[in-house]
Amino acid sequence: MALSNTEEQLMEHLWKLEKAFMKDLLESYPEPKPATTTIATLLKRMTDKGFVGYNEFGNSREYYPLVKKNDYFSKQVKGLIKNFFNNSASQFASFFTKETNLSEKELEELKKIIDAELQKKKK
Known part of the structure:
Protein backbone atom coordinates (compact mmCIF):
# COMPACT_ATOMS: atom_id res chain seq x y z
CA MET A 1 0.00 0.00 0.00
CA LEU A 66 6.15 2.38 11.79
CA VAL A 67 7.97 2.16 8.45
CA LYS A 68 11.58 3.13 7.78
CA LYS A 69 12.11 5.68 5.03
CA ASN A 70 14.52 3.42 3.10
CA ASP A 71 12.15 0.46 3.27
CA TYR A 72 9.24 2.56 2.01
CA PHE A 73 11.12 4.07 -0.93
CA SER A 74 12.79 0.78 -1.80
CA LYS A 75 9.35 -0.81 -2.10
CA GLN A 76 8.08 2.15 -4.18
CA VAL A 77 11.04 1.93 -6.59
CA LYS A 78 10.61 -1.85 -6.96
CA GLY A 79 6.92 -1.29 -7.76
CA LEU A 80 7.83 1.41 -10.27
CA ILE A 81 10.31 -0.90 -12.02
CA LYS A 82 7.78 -3.74 -12.05
CA ASN A 83 4.85 -1.64 -13.30
CA PHE A 84 6.55 0.67 -15.78
CA PHE A 85 9.72 -1.11 -16.91
CA ASN A 86 8.62 -4.75 -17.34
CA ASN A 87 10.40 -5.64 -14.12
CA SER A 88 13.71 -4.74 -15.82
CA ALA A 89 16.16 -2.78 -13.67
CA SER A 90 18.33 -2.15 -16.75
CA GLN A 91 15.37 -0.56 -18.63
CA PHE A 92 14.77 1.61 -15.57
CA ALA A 93 18.47 2.55 -15.33
CA SER A 94 18.56 3.43 -19.02
CA PHE A 95 15.46 5.63 -18.70
CA PHE A 96 16.74 7.22 -15.48
CA THR A 97 20.17 8.11 -16.86
CA LYS A 98 18.80 9.52 -20.12
CA GLU A 99 15.68 11.33 -18.89
CA THR A 100 17.19 12.95 -15.80
CA ASN A 101 19.95 14.55 -17.87
CA LEU A 102 22.71 13.55 -15.47
CA SER A 103 25.96 15.47 -15.65
CA GLU A 104 29.25 13.73 -16.42
CA LYS A 105 30.18 13.98 -12.72
CA GLU A 106 26.84 12.41 -11.66
CA LEU A 107 27.28 9.58 -14.20
CA GLU A 108 30.81 8.96 -12.86
CA GLU A 109 29.41 8.76 -9.31
CA LEU A 110 26.74 6.33 -10.50
CA LYS A 111 29.40 4.24 -12.21
CA LYS A 112 31.42 4.08 -8.95
CA ILE A 113 28.33 2.89 -7.05
CA ILE A 114 27.64 0.21 -9.69
CA ASP A 115 31.30 -0.89 -9.76
CA ALA A 116 31.32 -1.19 -5.94
CA GLU A 117 28.16 -3.32 -6.04
CA LEU A 118 29.69 -5.53 -8.75
CA GLN A 119 32.76 -6.09 -6.56
CA LYS A 120 30.52 -7.14 -3.63
CA LYS A 121 28.60 -9.63 -5.83
CA LYS A 122 31.82 -11.20 -7.13
CA LYS A 123 33.03 -12.04 -3.60
Whole structure:
Protein backbone atom coordinates (compact mmCIF):
# COMPACT_ATOMS: atom_id res chain seq x y z
CA MET A 1 0.00 0.00 0.00
CA ALA A 2 1.30 3.44 -0.88
CA LEU A 3 0.92 6.87 0.61
CA SER A 4 -0.71 9.78 -1.23
CA ASN A 5 1.48 12.80 -2.00
CA THR A 6 0.17 14.73 1.02
CA GLU A 7 0.67 11.69 3.27
CA GLU A 8 4.20 11.28 1.94
CA GLN A 9 4.97 14.92 2.76
CA LEU A 10 3.73 14.42 6.31
CA MET A 11 5.72 11.19 6.57
CA GLU A 12 8.87 13.09 5.52
CA HIS A 13 8.38 15.42 8.50
CA LEU A 14 7.78 12.46 10.82
CA TRP A 15 10.87 10.60 9.58
CA LYS A 16 12.93 13.73 10.25
CA LEU A 17 11.47 14.32 13.72
CA GLU A 18 11.33 10.57 14.61
CA LYS A 19 8.59 11.27 17.21
CA ALA A 20 6.20 14.21 17.17
CA PHE A 21 3.06 15.64 18.65
CA MET A 22 0.56 17.34 16.32
CA LYS A 23 1.97 20.81 17.15
CA ASP A 24 5.52 19.64 16.26
CA LEU A 25 4.32 18.36 12.90
CA LEU A 26 2.47 21.60 12.16
CA GLU A 27 5.56 23.63 13.11
CA SER A 28 7.71 21.59 10.73
CA TYR A 29 5.65 22.76 7.72
CA PRO A 30 6.55 25.95 5.88
CA GLU A 31 3.99 28.74 5.55
CA PRO A 32 1.16 28.55 4.64
CA LYS A 33 0.75 25.75 7.16
CA PRO A 34 -1.95 23.13 6.61
CA ALA A 35 -5.00 23.18 8.88
CA THR A 36 -4.84 21.12 12.08
CA THR A 37 -7.87 19.14 10.85
CA THR A 38 -5.98 18.27 7.64
CA ILE A 39 -3.02 16.90 9.61
CA ALA A 40 -5.39 15.01 11.94
CA THR A 41 -7.16 13.41 8.96
CA LEU A 42 -3.85 12.44 7.33
CA LEU A 43 -2.53 10.94 10.58
CA LYS A 44 -5.75 8.92 11.01
CA ARG A 45 -5.48 7.55 7.44
CA MET A 46 -1.77 6.80 7.85
CA THR A 47 -2.42 5.03 11.17
CA ASP A 48 -5.18 2.95 9.53
CA LYS A 49 -2.77 2.04 6.69
CA GLY A 50 -0.14 0.91 9.22
CA PHE A 51 2.46 3.60 8.48
CA VAL A 52 2.14 5.55 11.75
CA GLY A 53 1.77 4.57 15.39
CA TYR A 54 1.27 6.70 18.49
CA ASN A 55 1.57 6.79 22.26
CA GLU A 56 -1.12 8.58 24.24
CA PHE A 57 -0.21 11.06 26.97
CA GLY A 58 -3.49 12.27 28.47
CA ASN A 59 -5.31 13.97 25.59
CA SER A 60 -2.19 14.19 23.43
CA ARG A 61 -0.79 11.67 21.01
CA GLU A 62 2.88 11.38 20.16
CA TYR A 63 3.16 9.95 16.66
CA TYR A 64 6.04 7.92 15.25
CA PRO A 65 6.72 6.14 11.94
CA LEU A 66 6.15 2.38 11.79
CA VAL A 67 7.97 2.16 8.45
CA LYS A 68 11.58 3.13 7.78
CA LYS A 69 12.11 5.68 5.03
CA ASN A 70 14.52 3.42 3.10
CA ASP A 71 12.15 0.46 3.27
CA TYR A 72 9.24 2.56 2.01
CA PHE A 73 11.12 4.07 -0.93
CA SER A 74 12.79 0.78 -1.80
CA LYS A 75 9.35 -0.81 -2.10
CA GLN A 76 8.08 2.15 -4.18
CA VAL A 77 11.04 1.93 -6.59
CA LYS A 78 10.61 -1.85 -6.96
CA GLY A 79 6.92 -1.29 -7.76
CA LEU A 80 7.83 1.41 -10.27
CA ILE A 81 10.31 -0.90 -12.02
CA LYS A 82 7.78 -3.74 -12.05
CA ASN A 83 4.85 -1.64 -13.30
CA PHE A 84 6.55 0.67 -15.78
CA PHE A 85 9.72 -1.11 -16.91
CA ASN A 86 8.62 -4.75 -17.34
CA ASN A 87 10.40 -5.64 -14.12
CA SER A 88 13.71 -4.74 -15.82
CA ALA A 89 16.16 -2.78 -13.67
CA SER A 90 18.33 -2.15 -16.75
CA GLN A 91 15.37 -0.56 -18.63
CA PHE A 92 14.77 1.61 -15.57
CA ALA A 93 18.47 2.55 -15.33
CA SER A 94 18.56 3.43 -19.02
CA PHE A 95 15.46 5.63 -18.70
CA PHE A 96 16.74 7.22 -15.48
CA THR A 97 20.17 8.11 -16.86
CA LYS A 98 18.80 9.52 -20.12
CA GLU A 99 15.68 11.33 -18.89
CA THR A 100 17.19 12.95 -15.80
CA ASN A 101 19.95 14.55 -17.87
CA LEU A 102 22.71 13.55 -15.47
CA SER A 103 25.96 15.47 -15.65
CA GLU A 104 29.25 13.73 -16.42
CA LYS A 105 30.18 13.98 -12.72
CA GLU A 106 26.84 12.41 -11.66
CA LEU A 107 27.28 9.58 -14.20
CA GLU A 108 30.81 8.96 -12.86
CA GLU A 109 29.41 8.76 -9.31
CA LEU A 110 26.74 6.33 -10.50
CA LYS A 111 29.40 4.24 -12.21
CA LYS A 112 31.42 4.08 -8.95
CA ILE A 113 28.33 2.89 -7.05
CA ILE A 114 27.64 0.21 -9.69
CA ASP A 115 31.30 -0.89 -9.76
CA ALA A 116 31.32 -1.19 -5.94
CA GLU A 117 28.16 -3.32 -6.04
CA LEU A 118 29.69 -5.53 -8.75
CA GLN A 119 32.76 -6.09 -6.56
CA LYS A 120 30.52 -7.14 -3.63
CA LYS A 121 28.60 -9.63 -5.83
CA LYS A 122 31.82 -11.20 -7.13
CA LYS A 123 33.03 -12.04 -3.60
